[in-house]
Amino acid sequence: MIDLWLVRHGETDWNRELRFQGHLDAPLNPLGLQQAHRLGQHLAEHGPRPLLASDLLRTRQTAEPLAGQWQTSALPEVLWREQAFGVIEGLTLAEVHERHPQVVEGWRRRDPDFAPEGGESRRQFHARVMQAVQMLVQRCTQEGWQSPLVVSHGGVLDMIYRSATGQSLAGPRECTIPNAGLNLVRTDGVRFEIVQWAQTDHLQGLPPSAVYPLASPSKG
Numbered sequence: 001m002i003d004l005w006l007v008r009h010g011e012t013d014w015n016r017e018l019r020f021q022g023h024l025d026a027p028l029n030p031l032g033l034q035q036a037h038r039l040g041q042h043l044a045e046h047g048p049r050p051l052l053a054s055d056l057l058r059t060r061q062t063a064e065p066l067a068g069q070w071q072t073s074a075l076p077e078v079l080w081r082e083q084a085f086g087v088i089e090g091l092t093l094a095e096v097h098e099r100h101p102q103v104v105e106g107w108r109r110r111d112p113d114f115a116p117e118g119g120e121s122r123r124q125f126h127a128r129v130m131q132a133v134q135m136l137v138q139r140c141t142q143e144g145w146q147s148p149l150v151v152s153h154g155g156v157l158d159m160i161y162r163s164a165t166g167q168s169l170a171g172p173r174e175c176t177i178p179n180a181g182l183n184l185v186r187t188d189g190v191r192f193e194i195v196q197w198a199q200t201d202h203l204q205g206l207p208p209s210a211v212y213p214l215a216s217p218s219k220g
Contacts (some may be wrong), residue, residue, distance in 0.1 A: 002140050003195070004133070005149035006157055006183040009058040010035035016210045019092050022085035022119070025057040033061070034206055035180035040065030042182075042202035043149075048072050050148035052136070054080040054156075062180065063151040074151065079132035082153035083125040086118030112169035122169045129159040134189035152218065160185060164192035179209040 014021050028036065039062065044139030048070035055057040057074035063074035072096035088096045088103055097104055106114035120128070135150060154177045161167070161175045164185060176198050177183075184196040 001186050001188045001191075001193075002137055002145075003138070003147045004185050004187055005147060005184065006160065007039065007149065007151045008154050008157055008177050008179055008181060008183075009054075009056075009062040009151060010039075011179040011209045012058050014090075017092060019090060020085045020088050020096070021058075022082055023056065024089050027057050028169040030063045031207055031209065032179065033056070035209075037065050037144065038202050038206065039082055039180050040069045041181075044069040047149075050140075050145045051075065051151075052077050052080065052148060053151040053191040054078070054082070054153060056081055056098065056153075059151045059153065066149075066151075075151075079128055079135065080150055080152045080156060083122070083155040084118070084120040086116040086120075088116050088119070110170040124157065124170055126159045126162070129156050130163070132156075132191075133160070133187060137187065137189035157183060159196070160192060160197065161197070164194045178203075 010028045012021065012026040012032055013029045014026040040182065043066055047066075051063060051067055051070065051072055052075045053063040053074040053076060053079050059080070060074060060076065067074050082093070088100055091099065100116065103116045106116070112122040116122065136150070139145060140148060157177045159174050162169065165174075167174060178198055178200050180200075180203060182196065182199040182202070186193040186195055
């Protein structure tokens with residue numbers, strides 16, 4: 001088993017506008033940059049350790065202050081990307097209702113095999129996230145890595161939380177996943193134990209981030 005630290009990226013304007021980001025490359029907004037800076041300060045004395053990030057801009061920007069503190073660089077990994085939402089990326093939920101009602105109907109059926117055109121189903125996404133975790137566990141074994149930290153996305157953390165708690169892929173999200181929050185799980189790549197979740201003490205004094213209703217789909 002390894003201790004795996006997970007961080008959702010800092011806030012973007014699209015988070016605040018409740019837009020589906022998916023694989024689109026929205027940058028951090030000023031609050032997101034502050035969150036990333038606070039994260040770097042908070043963990044400065046807890047490294048260096050292996051640092052990975054999704055290859056998307058918002059995660060790489062979140063990792064930069066931490067990489068600077070640890071005098072390292074974040075290794076980009078495409079498997080840690082957010083769920084692909086296809087034709088609805090860049091749209092708000094209201095716009096999805098208006099332009100792609102078939103997508104809304106697919107969500108209402110709670111079918112984990114449903115995917116928007118050009119996107120991933122939740123089952124496909126979950127399998128990709130599990131592959132990312134298993135590959136990281138294997139790399140830790142081969143290279144002697146201890147307690148790696150991955151900067152990723154809300155949807156990715158949700159898939160790991162579901163695996164840890166036995167929650168169905170068909171149900172709504174049941175956990176909070178704050179921007180730049182710290183989460184610690186223990187895993188062998190198949191089994192997961194939540195040690196710490198949604199820790200945000202290092203963000204005290206900053207304005208609150210946008211919060212999605214737990215029953216809504218992840219937007220990234």
